[in-house]
Amino acid sequence: MKKSGKAPTAKKPESLSEIARNSRGEIDHDNWDLRLYVAGQSPRSLLAFANLKRICEEHLAGRYNIEIIDLVKHPQLAAGDQIIAIPTLVRKLPQPIRKVVGDLRDTERALVGLQLRPGKS
Amino acid sequence: MPSLTAKKGEPLRTLRKAPTGIPGLDEITGGGLPRGRPSLVCGSAGCGKTLLAMEFLVRGATEFGEPGVFMAFEETGEELTQNVRSLGFDLDKLVRQKKLILDYVRVERNEIEETGEYDLEGLFIRLNNAIDSIGAKRVVLDTIEALFSGLQNEGILRAELRRLFRWLKDKGVTAIITGERGDGTLTRRGLEEYVSDCVILLDHRVTDQVSTRRMRIVKYRGTTHGTNEYPFLIDEDGFSVLPVTSLGLQHDVSNQRISSGIAALDSMLGGKGFYRGSTILISGTAGTGKTSISAHFANAACARNERCLYFAFEESPGQLVRNMQSIGLDLGKWIRKDLLQIHSSRATFYGLEMHLAMIHKMVQEARPDSVVLDPIGALVQAGSQRDANSMVVRLIDFLKVNGVTAILTNLTISGNSLEHTDLDISSIVDTWLLLRDIELGGERNRALYVLKSRGMSHSNQLREFLLTENGIHLLDVYSGPEGVLTGSMRASLEAREKSAALAAEQESERKQRDRNRRREALEARIHALRKEFEIEDEESALVAAQETARAKQIDQDRRAMTVRRQGNSGHKPSPKI
Numbered sequence: 001m002k003k004s005g006k007a008p009t010a011k012k013p014e015s016l017s018e019i020a021r022n023s024r025g026e027i028d029h030d031n032w033d034l035r036l037y038v039a040g041q042s043p044r045s046l047l048a049f050a051n052l053k054r055i056c057e058e059h060l061a062g063r064y065n066i067e068i069i070d071l072v073k074h075p076q077l078a079a080g081d082q083i084i085a086i087p088t089l090v091r092k093l094p095q096p097i098r099k100v101v102g103d104l105r106d107t108e109r110a111l112v113g114l115q116l117r118p119g120k121s
Numbered sequence: 122m123p124s125l126t127a128k129k130g131e132p133l134r135t136l137r138k139a140p141t142g143i144p145g146l147d148e149i150t151g152g153g154l155p156r157g158r159p160s161l162v163c164g165s166a167g168c169g170k171t172l173l174a175m176e177f178l179v180r181g182a183t184e185f186g187e188p189g190v191f192m193a194f195e196e197t198g199e200e201l202t203q204n205v206r207s208l209g210f211d212l213d214k215l216v217r218q219k220k221l222i223l224d225y226v227r228v229e230r231n232e233i234e235e236t237g238e239y240d241l242e243g244l245f246i247r248l249n250n251a252i253d254s255i256g257a258k259r260v261v262l263d264t265i266e267a268l269f270s271g272l273q274n275e276g277i278l279r280a281e282l283r284r285l286f287r288w289l290k291d292k293g294v295t296a297i298i299t300g301e302r303g304d305g306t307l308t309r310r311g312l313e314e315y316v317s318d319c320v321i322l323l324d325h326r327v328t329d330q331v332s333t334r335r336m337r338i339v340k341y342r343g344t345t346h347g348t349n350e351y352p353f354l355i356d357e358d359g360f361s362v363l364p365v366t367s368l369g370l371q372h373d374v375s376n377q378r379i380s381s382g383i384a385a386l387d388s389m390l391g392g393k394g395f396y397r398g399s400t401i402l403i404s405g406t407a408g409t410g411k412t413s414i415s416a417h418f419a420n421a422a423c424a425r426n427e428r429c430l431y432f433a434f435e436e437s438p439g440q441l442v443r444n445m446q447s448i449g450l451d452l453g454k455w456i457r458k459d460l461l462q463i464h465s466s467r468a469t470f471y472g473l474e475m476h477l478a479m480i481h482k483m484v485q486e487a488r489p490d491s492v493v494l495d496p497i498g499a500l501v502q503a504g505s506q507r508d509a510n511s512m513v514v515r516l517i518d519f520l521k522v523n524g525v526t527a528i529l530t531n532l533t534i535s536g537n538s539l540e541h542t543d544l545d546i547s548s549i550v551d552t553w554l555l556l557r558d559i560e561l562g563g564e565r566n567r568a569l570y571v572l573k574s575r576g577m578s579h580s581n582q583l584r585e586f587l588l589t590e591n592g593i594h595l596l597d598v599y600s601g602p603e604g605v606l607t608g609s610m611r612a613s614l615e616a617r618e619k620s621a622a623l624a625a626e627q628e629s630e631r632k633q634r635d636r637n638r639r640r641e642a643l644e645a646r647i648h649a650l651r652k653e654f655e656i657e658d659e660e661s662a663l664v665a666a667q668e669t670a671r672a673k674q675i676d677q678d679r680r681a682m683t684v685r686r687q688g689n690s691g692h693k694p695s696p697k698i
Contacts, residue, residue, distance in 0.1 A: 039242040048237075071243060075250035078243050082227045085272065086242035101272070102237035113234025 033093035048087035051104035142180030145362030149347035164323030182220035187258035194267035198223035228271025333472035352474030382421030385595030389580035405556030423455035427490035434499035438463035468499035
């Protein structure tokens with residue numbers, strides 16, 4: 001099952017200047033491909049999804065794509081991205097792969113994990 | 122301590138066990154690991170945790186029909202497959218047959234950022250998926266502590282691990298959790314806190330630059346188990362544990378006698394040779410023929426169509442075969458017939474326990490009727506004197522229990538007392554042959570005697586023996602007025618005696634001839650005398666006859682005269698005449 005974020009996936013940037021403006025000085029990328037691994041409709045999973053959407057809207061509006069994978073339904077998918085903890089957010093694109101584990105309640109850390117903000121950790 | 126092996130026959134207790142199939146381990150655990158529960162295997166790096174766990178799975182899949190899941194946190198499936206291929210495990214095949222799943226869980230700290238709360242449901246789901254997809258009964262988590270280095274929130278991890286082990290129990294799988302040994306604790310992260318049913322500690326110790334692997338069952342709830350440290354080894358057939366100390370003195374004895382391969386030696390041993398299953402020590406100084414006597418025994422054993430294992434700690438098989446050819450023993454023939462196996466390894470090559478384990482394993486595999494250890498003293502180099510003693514005692518016990526005749530050779534350092542061995546084993550051997558050299562007349566000669574031989578009458582004599590191209594020859598004892606002589610002195614004395622005897626014989630012949638001659642002469646004289654006497658006899662008979670005739674004539678004459686004078690025939694002759 002896939003829940004798509006509302007951002008169009010095939011959207012091309014109009015111009016370099018637009019991207020530069022949108023990214024507000026953060027690390028600059030074309031298209032963000034994110035996957036959120038959850039296990040069933042647990043409160044924690046729902047919280048994580050809500051947090052993720054909020055972050056994306058704030059920082060990646062219009063150029064992200066979120067794929068939700070429910071491991072209860074597709075357990076075989078856990079191995080592919082080396083998922084241990086739930087929920088786990090995987091940044092498939094841009095490379096390199098990053099993982100953020102947890103319900104994303106700490107926005108700052110989530111941004112660091114997604115490399116949307118230079119990390120100190 | 123009751124014998125551990127005896128428990129195997131008893132019905133299973135309330136605690137069901139999953140056999141590991143690892144030789145020895147099932148004996149000391151009394152049947153295997155607790156079924157349906159997690160067990161902890163811990164130890165320092167490189168002590169064989171992963172291998173033990175892997176063998177548990179592989180044997181489960183191949184021997185007990187229990188598929189398994191190996192969840193690796195440190196090695197990829199490919200690496201694991203390669204690593205255990207040298208041990209004869211074909212993981213690819215098992216994976217294809219759906220008997221095994223290798224799941225590599227990679228936890229990379231620098232890829233992961235943590236924010237907020239999470240659980241390890243992903244791991245549970247993966248594991249559950251793997252278990253259900255092949256109906257696994259066995260699970261290995263190797264090394265789950267890697268999670269601690271990948272994830273920061275220890276509180277969550279601990280809670281989740283506790284839940285994981287509980288979950289494994291509920292799932293009913295027999296699991297092995299491995300853990301790295303920590304400082305003063307069994308595992309670095311205190312896993313023993315969660316896995317408390319069975320804890321096995323592996324140890325890899327280096328003493329005097331020789332490493333030995335040992336295993337100990339720290340705890341095993343609800344069952345009795347061997348409590349000692351047991352040596353184990355990892356070789357081309359995998360893991361094996363030696364419950365060596367569980368041996369006692371309750372072995373059966375045989376009354377059968379077997380030849381030593383040297384007829385004269387057999388006759389010194391009550392005429393029949395050694396007892397089957399006894400332990401024979403051959404000790405002597407360098408070059409006294411210990412190996413040659415051992416080889417004779419091996420040769421004789423093979424000639425009886427028995428199997429013999431020869432452990433040479435100083436010579437390679439090729440060298441031994443060549444050297445024994447020089448005394449007329451063709452050991453190569455027996456090797457080709459698969460009756461004789463020669464194993465050569467330097468004593469210092471492994472630790473003592475490893476030697477013991479190796480010998481155990483080979484004896485159990487080859488099931489020989491006899492074993493030669495040449496020389497046993499070399500083992501001292503592989504460990505301390507005390508360890509070597511106890512090892513050899515255990516080895517002798519083991520061989521006796523299995524009814525294997527054992528020949529041990531021991532080099533006596535010259536200068537030491539001959540009735541002394543490097544290892545204090547002289548009291549536990551059944552037969553002790555002492556070889557010594559006798560230096561006399563500028564020569565060094567070999568001599569042999571039976572110092573002791575339990576349960577048989579044996580010769581008390583010191584016998585010289587020769588190594589000839591037709592094997593060993595024991596010479597008869599020379600004990601003349603000049604004492605025991607050997608070598609050329611013996612030969613020269615024998616020659617002298619021989620010539621003296623010849624001279625004496627000639628002398629007696631001469632005397633005999635002389636007497637004969639004298640007898641002949643005497644007889645001739647007797648004959649002559651008899652002849653003379655006969656002649657005399659005849660003559661005297663003639664004279665007597667003549668006398669008679671003459672008297673008769675005179676009588677007749679007288680009568681005629683009377684008749685003529687008186688003319689009266691009735692007249693009596695005068696009595697005066």
